[in-house]
Amino acid sequence: MSEWEFYEPSREEPSGPKHRIPxxxxxxxxxxxxLFVLLVGVAAYSSYYIVPAGTRGVVFRLGKVxxxxxxxxxxxxxxxxSVVQVNTERIRRYEFGYRTVNVGxxxxxRDVPAESKMLTSDNKIVEIDWVLQFQISDPAAFVVHVPxxxxxxxxxxxxxxxxxxxxxxxxxxxxxxxxxxxxxxQTETRVTFQKLLxxxxxxxxxxxxxxxxxxxxxxxxxxxSEVNSARAERERLxxxxxxxxxxxxxxxxxxxxxxxxxxxxxxxxxxxVAQGEAARIEALREAYMRNPNxxxxxxxxxxxxxxxxxxxxxxxxxxxxxxxxxxxxxxxDAGKGGGGR
Amino acid sequence: MNVQSLGQAVRNAVLLVVLVALVAVGIGSFYxxxxxxxxxxxxxxxxxxxxxxPGLYLKMPFADVVxxxxxxxxxxxxDPVAVVTSDKKNLVFDxxxxxxxxxxxxxxxxxxxxxxxxxxxDDSVYAAVRIVAGKSTxxxxxxxxxxxxxxxxxxxxxxxxxxxxxxxxxVAFKRVFLPQENEExxxxxxxxxxxxxxxxxxxxxxxxxxxxxSKAQRDYTEILAAAQKQAEETRGQGDAEAQRIIADAxxxxxxxxxxxxTLEFYKENLPETPVFLKPGEGILRYLKGAE
Numbered sequence: 274m275s276e277w278e279f280y281e282p283s284r285e286e287p288s289g290p291k292h293r294i295p296x297x298x299x300x301x302x303x304x305x306x307x308l309f310v311l312l313v314g315v316a317a318y319s320s321y322y323i324v325p326a327g328t329r330g331v332v333f334r335l336g337k338v339x340x341x342x343x344x345x346x347x348x349x350x351x352x353x354x355s356v357v358q359v360n361t362e363r364i365r366r367y368e369f370g371y372r373t374v375n376v377g378x379x380x381x382x383r384d385v386p387a388e389s390k391m392l393t394s395d396n397k398i399v400e401i402d403w404v405l406q407f408q409i410s411d412p413a414a415f416v417v418h419v420p421x422x423x424x425x426x427x428x429x430x431x432x433x434x435x436x437x438x439x440x441x442x443x444x445x446x447x448x449x450x451x452x453x454x455x456x457x458x459q460t461e462t463r464v465t466f467q468k469l470l471x472x473x474x475x476x477x478x479x480x481x482x483x484x485x486x487x488x489x490x491x492x493x494x495x496x497x498s499e500v501n502s503a504r505a506e507r508e509r510l511x512x513x514x515x516x517x518x519x520x521x522x523x524x525x526x527x528x529x530x531x532x533x534x535x536x537x538x539x540x541x542x543x544x545x546v547a548q549g550e551a552a553r554i555e556a557l558r559e560a561y562m563r564n565p566n567x568x569x570x571x572x573x574x575x576x577x578x579x580x581x582x583x584x585x586x587x588x589x590x591x592x593x594x595x596x597x598x599x600x601x602x603x604x605x606d607a608g609k610g611g612g613g614r
Numbered sequence: 615m616n617v618q619s620l621g622q623a624v625r626n627a628v629l630l631v632v633l634v635a636l637v638a639v640g641i642g643s644f645y646x647x648x649x650x651x652x653x654x655x656x657x658x659x660x661x662x663x664x665x666x667x668p669g670l671y672l673k674m675p676f677a678d679v680v681x682x683x684x685x686x687x688x689x690x691x692x693d694p695v696a697v698v699t700s701d702k703k704n705l706v707f708d709x710x711x712x713x714x715x716x717x718x719x720x721x722x723x724x725x726x727x728x729x730x731x732x733x734x735x736d737d738s739v740y741a742a743v744r745i746v747a748g749k750s751t752x753x754x755x756x757x758x759x760x761x762x763x764x765x766x767x768x769x770x771x772x773x774x775x776x777x778x779x780x781x782x783x784x785v786a787f788k789r790v791f792l793p794q795e796n797e798e799x800x801x802x803x804x805x806x807x808x809x810x811x812x813x814x815x816x817x818x819x820x821x822x823x824x825x826x827x828s829k830a831q832r833d834y835t836e837i838l839a840a841a842q843k844q845a846e847e848t849r850g851q852g853d854a855e856a857q858r859i860i861a862d863a864x865x866x867x868x869x870x871x872x873x874x875x876t877l878e879f880y881k882e883n884l885p886e887t888p889v890f891l892k893p894g895e896g897i898l899r900y901l902k903g904a905e
Binding site: 336429436443517536 | 630647648649651668669684685686688689710712752753756757783784787788789790791792797800801803805811812813815816819822823824825826827830833834835837838840841842845846847848852853855856860867870871873874877881884886887888890892893897901
């Protein structure tokens, strides 16, 4: 409006007297022109903006959120529009319970016990180191609702994050937290915390909640490792006993098989011997039928021929009166001497 | 010509002054409230309106002053509070509250600055936490009704703060922990519990081992016993079979059989045995000559 007014006289220039022109330049006209050029320059300069890659620009027109611009070159209305750039791609990472002092290698960490120590539902204490990763997903909401200044909004997110995780951990007992609960705690914290951030319209999206170290407090760690060694001992005893059983059973089966084989052998032998004997009797039968006495006598003699040398035969005379005299000790000595006749 | 140009110059100068004045008044008549702001408009120190929505507004130049407040969230971090729960246990609450200025008029009249609001919240949050903690048991506060406790603490705080234009959106227990001396007791009980578990595990190990070993020994005995039984049966079958075969053969010629067995008996048992014989009998029948 005002620049238009100043411009009016110079538009009259061609119709006015020619000698006035230099004078007018020397006085007010020169200043007016300079002002005008300056104004145009400022207006031109403030009529565009560039949104770098990875960020988005929140455009306020007369205070209201007008639009959110993607990366690239954009135009705006000078003086009325203002732009706030927000990095929406970067994943921010907060550590809880520890801080990385030096990314290394070797990495160095500093413990923050106040952050890691927390209560469980069975009134015990567990120490959890964890990491929160998030990004700004709704830059307009973020710019309008989250406290300005990174210090302040970092503190807000940290405090609410801690409160969410601790609430989830407190609903489980120590053993669950230490063993199987990790995955669940991560998921539940993420869901609860995300809900809270949405309720507060922060425009923040949680990328991950990761539990790093879940350990019993230092003061009780020795007793926890004692449990571990006891558990190992139980396993060892069990394994040894199983090994004992694994060796003993085959041994029993082997011995059982031996007994069975022996008995089968015995049976076989008995039957074979009996069959042999039966065959022998059968073979002698015909001769026996013809003359029993002769067969028996000849068999007897045949046997005695073999047996006789081994006998300690003593021949005594019956003196008729029923008294038999013989030197017993000599007989026994003779017997030792290799079977007397 | 000179007079005319002088008059022109004066006219131009007056025009310029008027224009500058107009611009100044024009600019002074407007103000912009950004989306993250809210304001009260003071006319000679008195609040004449409060503005909550963003946009361009008119005001009386020079007379009106715009006092702006943030519309963003503000965090309040309370000092840890030691409380006794309804079941007489000690707990320390480290709470935070998230609030925003909901009524700029009341806020300007009663508090004016965010720092002032933080001071007021010291009292309100402290009181709210104590009230809630006093009504609840340890377990309720720590896990079973933690969410409800927070909702109640938020409500109680809000009742007090709404009067000065502050709306508390959330009271959160950043940390709930035990006083130092209770912590020691918890450690002791944890150690005792672990020792008990360790002892139990060791006993279990011994019991499992004993069970497995005795079971193995029992199996060993059973397998052998079963084998022995079967072996005896087999032997019995062998004996019976042999007996049957012999009996069949012997049944037809009992004399012959018994004679053969007797001879076998002599062969086995008579060697080394003194035998007294009389000449003229049996095998010695012919010793004294044939008759």
